[in-house]
Amino acid sequence: MVGYVGHIEQLTLANNNFRQVLFTGEHCQLVVMCLQPGEDIGMEVHHNLDQFFRLDAGEAKVVMNGEERPVKDGDAIVVPAGTEHNLINTSSSEPLKLYTVYSPPNHPDGTVHATRAEAMAAEEHH
Secondary structure (H helix, E strand, O other), rough: OOOOOOOHHHHHHHHHOOOOOOOEEEEEEEEHHHHHEOOOOOOOOOOOOOOEEEEOOOOEEEEOOOOEEEEEEOOEEOOOOOEEEEEEOOOOOOOOEEEEEEEEEOOOOOOOEEOOOHHHHHHHHH
């Protein structure tokens, strides 16, 4: 089958990896993520891509160009290209479960990073 079909909420909630690429197309990429309590994605800027986040479990704080806003299960976030951003799990006990769509793709197809430390190490070499 061309494209991707899957129950994204179930896949997102079942995911315990920091990052797992589910699908990579020519113009977009679907990734599930799990941030442990207090963990963040790290402040970053994507100069040539837009990013969409959808939270399926947990509470967090999103920071975009220095502005902070609380977000929770069910919320969506759109980060335009060139925006400095971070997503921080504000819970002291629950993981943050989310999926994100990069347009265009941002990670090698098939990427799986079990932990944030593994993801940061891989990005240094990428």
